[in-house]
Amino acid sequence: MSPLVKIRSERDRMSAVERRVGDFILENAQLLRDYSSQQLANALGISQSSVVKFTQKLGYKGYPDLKYSVGEAIARADNGDAPEAAPAAGGPGESPAENLWRRKSEAEEATRLINPPKAIRAVARAIDQAGRDGKVFIIGLGEDDIYARNFALRLSLLGILTVHDFDTARMTANASAAGAGDVLLVFSEHGNHPALCKISRYFRERRGKLISVTRHTPNPLRTLADLALVVSAHDELPYIQPLLYQSALQHLLDGVFVLLCEGHDSRGATLLANLERIQLMLEP
Amino acid sequence: MSPLVKIRSERDRMSAVERRVGDFILENAQLLRDYSSQQLANALGISQSSVVKFTQKLGYKGYPDLKYSVGEAIARADNGDAPEAAPAAGGPGESPAENLWRRKSEAEEATRLINPPKAIRAVARAIDQAGRDGKVFIIGLGEDDIYARNFALRLSLLGILTVHDFDTARMTANASAAGAGDVLLVFSEHGNHPALCKISRYFRERRGKLISVTRHTPNPLRTLADLALVVSAHDELPYIQPLLYQSALQHLLDGVFVLLCEGHDSRGATLLANLERIQLMLEP
DNA sequence: AGTACAAAGAATAAATTATTGACGCTGCCT
DNA sequence: AGGCAGCGTCAATAATTTATTCTTTGTACT
Numbered sequence A, B: 001m002s003p004l005v006k007i008r009s010e011r012d013r014m015s016a017v018e019r020r021v022g023d024f025i026l027e028n029a030q031l032l033r034d035y036s037s038q039q040l041a042n043a044l045g046i047s048q049s050s051v052v053k054f055t056q057k058l059g060y061k062g063y064p065d066l067k068y069s070v071g072e073a074i075a076r077a078d079n080g081d082a083p084e085a086a087p088a089a090g091g092p093g094e095s096p097a098e099n100l101w102r103r104k105s106e107a108e109e110a111t112r113l114i115n116p117p118k119a120i121r122a123v124a125r126a127i128d129q130a131g132r133d134g135k136v137f138i139i140g141l142g143e144d145d146i147y148a149r150n151f152a153l154r155l156s157l158l159g160i161l162t163v164h165d166f167d168t169a170r171m172t173a174n175a176s177a178a179g180a181g182d183v184l185l186v187f188s189e190h191g192n193h194p195a196l197c198k199i200s201r202y203f204r205e206r207r208g209k210l211i212s213v214t215r216h217t218p219n220p221l222r223t224l225a226d227l228a229l230v231v232s233a234h235d236e237l238p239y240i241q242p243l244l245y246q247s248a249l250q251h252l253l254d255g256v257f258v259l260l261c262e263g264h265d266s267r268g269a270t271l272l273a274n275l276e277r278i279q280l281m282l283e284p
Numbered sequence C: 001a002g003t004a005c006a007a008a009g010a011a012t013a014a015a016t017t018a019t020t021g022a023c024g025c026t027g028c029c030t
Numbered sequence D: 001a002g003g004c005a006g007c008g009t010c011a012a013t014a015a016t017t018t019a020t021t022c023t024t025t026g027t028a029c030t
Helices: A003-013 A016-027 A029-034 A037-044 A048-057 A063-077 A096-114 A117-133 A143-157 A168-175 A194-205 A220-224 A241-263 A265-282 B003-013 B016-027 B029-034 B037-044 B048-057 B063-077 B096-114 B117-133 B143-157 B168-175 B194-205 B220-224 B241-263 B265-282
Strands: A136-140 A162-165 A183-187 A209-215 A227-231 B136-140 B162-165 B183-187 B209-215 B227-231
Touching: A003 A016, A003 A063, A016 A029, A016 A037, A016 A048, A029 A063, A037 A048, A048 A063, A063 B063, A096 A227, A096 A241, A096 B096, A096 B241, A117 A136, A117 A183, A117 A209, A117 A227, A117 A241, A136 A143, A136 A168, A136 A194, A143 A162, A143 A183, A143 A241, A143 B143, A162 A168, A168 A194, A183 A194, A194 A209, A194 A220, A209 A220, A209 A241, A227 A241, A241 B096, A241 B241, B003 B016, B003 B063, B003 B096, B016 B029, B016 B037, B016 B048, B029 B063, B037 B048, B048 B063, B096 B227, B096 B241, B117 B136, B117 B183, B117 B209, B117 B227, B117 B241, B136 B143, B136 B168, B136 B194, B143 B162, B143 B183, B143 B241, B143 B265, B162 B168, B168 B194, B183 B194, B194 B209, B194 B220, B209 B220, B209 B241, B227 B241
Parallel strands: A136 A162, A136 A183, A183 A209, A209 A227, B136 B162, B136 B183, B183 B209, B209 B227
Antiparallel strands: none
16 A cells, blocks of 8 residues: 555554654655655654654554655656656657657557557468468568568568569569469558559469558558558658658568567577578678 | 666666676566665675666666665556556566567667767768768668668658668778768667778778767777767567667667758758659659 | 776675664553 | 553664775786
């Protein structure tokens, strides 16, 4: 039980000196942090031993024990978010860094909301499957290439064969090698690049599984896809929005990645081995 | 600032004994309540004075001060209401997604802690300057290439001329074209790739400004650099740690990027124009 | 090799905390 | 009224805990 509540409840049964101690703590709980039992006694003009006895009567082992509990109580009272609650929605005192962080969190949460765990698991399963009996194709253009490249690297570290392209010509060529059991991951923020759509359609004709990663808008690519991951990220500032998009997308992909890792021990082992090998190569 | 986060953020820089103390506290924070500094020392088989020094290095007045802060942190963590129902951080009731999100936040916060705003501003200024009267060279190998590439793209969108390489040969060649007023951004998680160090040294000889982006460890690259950005991210799971690293690093770079954008209206205009042009190109 | 420096521990000083015993007060019983 | 039991307070002091100093050890850098 909170020491503050305890003090209040016992207050009536206390002696005069004890009551003074109790009242002081109730009113100056936050000061207690820097008070020794002696200082507290001085502040009240009483003896140090009275302070200690007070704490013991309340059931604590001694003064430091009570002090610790009061600290907990205070921390619990201002429910942790004091630093966050104050500069809440775009307050003026908010630093740019904190603001950015908050916006990112919002985007990530929004994105998490529109991608049910079921969908994410389905994507992970599909990729896992393709990693066993097939290939994983990945494509993204422009900025999307960055995300595609990133994810492709992660997958190869897991021992999943990935074919990563960043132009439509090559991917068109590669796609002709695709068949059932393969997966194509298309990264396209707006989901309406004609060439990508064309490739996607072609890929589906060859009975491959299509996974799209786009904004949460109605768009042709997403419509084509067997499985669709969608991202939500908005900001009025043109230089902020891409950051949010990336963050939310990254978080989404990380979720898939973790599922892949946790699915099978063998994957984890492969990853570890690969990481070590790379480490060695980079630090001779 | 939560002592637990602080410990995590400093972990890289700690000596072996200090790290043991830190890890013990991170793992047994709730036990600390009943431990004196001597008992803690015994539990770890080290001297009591080492424990005290540990607390002081972290910026606390002494052991009791740290202990009090840890108490607060724990109290804040289990949000006051459900004392036992919701077990502390990392409990089994927590979904993987939420857990990952929390770990990321911690890494980002720790990273923010160890990079003072002043340092970030200095980096932004240096890049901005180079964007006007010079060139910005960027290099990263392996996974670091992803981050380097990402940032390079962002810079070019801002109208800053960037030379991005992902192998040492090319960069070596390019570096010979460097001079005063130029900036080299080196991405290297562990900061001890010999070739990168060599290039960096060479670049500095040519009077260019060197900016390193590494883990928060003492490492050669960071030592060489005029300006150093550092990242803190840890997890016992080998497949989680890279995600945290990336997240924290990304957040750091985003901070720089935002500063660059906000510094001058002209940059914002360039960005806008570029985004539009790209948009058109991708969606004819 | 030699020096400089940092880190850890042992010893010890300082501080804080807990206990003891003395003193005084109040209330109550004879 | 006198005396005594019980409680509360405090000063003194014992015990514990914490902080500092100093020495040793190991390590990195000439």
